Amino acid sequence: MTTQRDAPPSxxxxxxxxxxxxxxxxTDFSGTIQPGEFIAVLxxxxxxxxxxxxxxxxxxxxxxxxxEIFGEAPRRGNPQIGxxxxxxxxxxxxxxxxxxxxxxxxxxYRWGFSWPSSSRDDVVLAALKAVDAESFMDxxxxxxxxxxxxxxxxxxxxxxxxQILLLDEPLLNLDPRRQGxxxxxxxxxxxxxxxxxxxxxxxxxPLTQVMDRVLYIAGGKAALGMxxxxxxxxxxxxxxxxxxxxxxxxxxxxxxxADQRTIEHGDHFH
Amino acid sequence: MATIFTELADAWTYDFVRTAFLGGxxxxxxxxxxxxxxxxxxxxFAGHALGHIGFAGACAGVLLGWGALPGMLAxxxxxxxxxxxxxxxxxxxxxxxxxxxxxxxxxxxxxxxLFKGYAxxxxxxxxxxxxxxxxxxxxxxxxxxGLSLLVLLAIFRPLLFSSLEPELAEAxxxxxxxxxxxxxxxxxxxxxxxSQIVGVLLVFTLLIGPPATxxxxxxxxxxxxxxxxxxxxxxxxxSLLLAxxxxxxxxxxxxxxxxxxxxxxxGVTYRRSPG
Numbered sequence: 001m002t003t004q005r006d007a008p009p010s011x012x013x014x015x016x017x018x019x020x021x022x023x024x025x026x027t028d029f030s031g032t033i034q035p036g037e038f039i040a041v042l043x044x045x046x047x048x049x050x051x052x053x054x055x056x057x058x059x060x061x062x063x064x065x066x067x068e069i070f071g072e073a074p075r076r077g078n079p080q081i082g083x084x085x086x087x088x089x090x091x092x093x094x095x096x097x098x099x100x101x102x103x104x105x106x107x108x109y110r111w112g113f114s115w116p117s118s119s120r121d122d123v124v125l126a127a128l129k130a131v132d133a134e135s136f137m138d139x140x141x142x143x144x145x146x147x148x149x150x151x152x153x154x155x156x157x158x159x160x161x162x163q164i165l166l167l168d169e170p171l172l173n174l175d176p177r178r179q180g181x182x183x184x185x186x187x188x189x190x191x192x193x194x195x196x197x198x199x200x201x202x203x204x205x206p207l208t209q210v211m212d213r214v215l216y217i218a219g220g221k222a223a224l225g226m227x228x229x230x231x232x233x234x235x236x237x238x239x240x241x242x243x244x245x246x247x248x249x250x251x252x253x254x255x256x257x258a259d260q261r262t263i264e265h266g267d268h269f270h
Numbered sequence: 271m272a273t274i275f276t277e278l279a280d281a282w283t284y285d286f287v288r289t290a291f292l293g294g295x296x297x298x299x300x301x302x303x304x305x306x307x308x309x310x311x312x313x314x315f316a317g318h319a320l321g322h323i324g325f326a327g328a329c330a331g332v333l334l335g336w337g338a339l340p341g342m343l344a345x346x347x348x349x350x351x352x353x354x355x356x357x358x359x360x361x362x363x364x365x366x367x368x369x370x371x372x373x374x375x376x377x378x379x380x381x382x383x384l385f386k387g388y389a390x391x392x393x394x395x396x397x398x399x400x401x402x403x404x405x406x407x408x409x410x411x412x413x414x415x416g417l418s419l420l421v422l423l424a425i426f427r428p429l430l431f432s433s434l435e436p437e438l439a440e441a442x443x444x445x446x447x448x449x450x451x452x453x454x455x456x457x458x459x460x461x462x463x464x465s466q467i468v469g470v471l472l473v474f475t476l477l478i479g480p481p482a483t484x485x486x487x488x489x490x491x492x493x494x495x496x497x498x499x500x501x502x503x504x505x506x507x508x509s510l511l512l513a514x515x516x517x518x519x520x521x522x523x524x525x526x527x528x529x530x531x532x533x534x535x536x537g538v539t540y541r542r543s544p545g
Contacts, residue, residue, distance in 0.1 A: 108432075
């Protein structure tokens, strides 16, 4: 762990149960996440990784138990949280530039309109500089590569100097080299600003170098711990309620169900 | 050259020309401004459908003796509120909107057939007749435009934010549904006003044409809106002038000019982009 024990936790889960419709996504889960930690949020498709983020954002209420974010209940519009949604909405297909997009996000939750101002320009520019996006920030969104769009989206999440970053599947549709670049960028931002990172992904392997701990969600349950504690055959079998096998090849982890089908290696699912 | 200017000066002495220009300007401006967000939100088809729903409203208004514009505004606002409340799933569904659109056209046809002897009214509603707008009506158009612009500016930031990134906007505390309903009502008003110039069939021209062209050129928001306004108002003025001198309808000139403009802009941006 990178931070000392006496700092107040960024996030504390207390016997948390979250349901989505009739399905339990997380049942009776407790744990704490410290400031500056890099948490990989893993689990199979549809297990509830995005649901967990929605609960942290205050968009979904826990059915029982609770979450504290720096000691307070989650609420919409909490400035301590920067959120990078999955890249699939309208912005990715407009001709607006990344810079214009950040301007729209900044104070976009306030009523009324605003005249151009140099102080807002500076805030937007600083966020874009933090992700090295200056070279393409004035180019139209629809001509940017997937990696460039993700960097613009990451810059957006940094607006307002949040202390927690919630990143929903930022590696989706990126090739391995761009995945590596984005992970490095997130990690350097985390170290520079000492923000807590919850990084949702399919596959543990690209993240092993930078992450501190793993939050694994499967079978309606969640487990938080060091990678060896969480991603091993026994612990995962308990989560999935099925016979699971974790195989280590050099430094790579592969998660298999007893029927030999790879569960986790993300790209096979697309 | 001199004769053109004297003819222009001559035209300007007619009251109906001046009211047509004034009415056309405010309607085109509102459409160009609201339309910018319609294009950003990719709800052009919903805007088009509101034109057709407006046809039913206008026919009902004529039948009830309220006049076309009040009837159109009333039904459009009701339909827009419904669409805003029903949310994304309906707004982006071509099938549901298509069904509503054809149902509305059918209703309009019924109302017209009940209103015997005024087939000319149908042509005016479908294709517009800005020359016949009275001074009192222009005053109404100006008031409606002014109110709509005030509302639009009041919701400008959350509207832009939720148009680009709805999930994030919701997480940041933007009341998505409220913003959506208010915006749909603004679209309903803009559509009703645009149909005064070009008629319900050609509402698309003023609502979508200017912002679609502007978005091809402008990477930032306010310059895009200003260009959209300039194109919308400019095309309307040019159409009115051309219609005045040729006696061909405004509803021919406006879509034709915009189409030419769009082709030109598509050609320019196509040549500029390397791919």
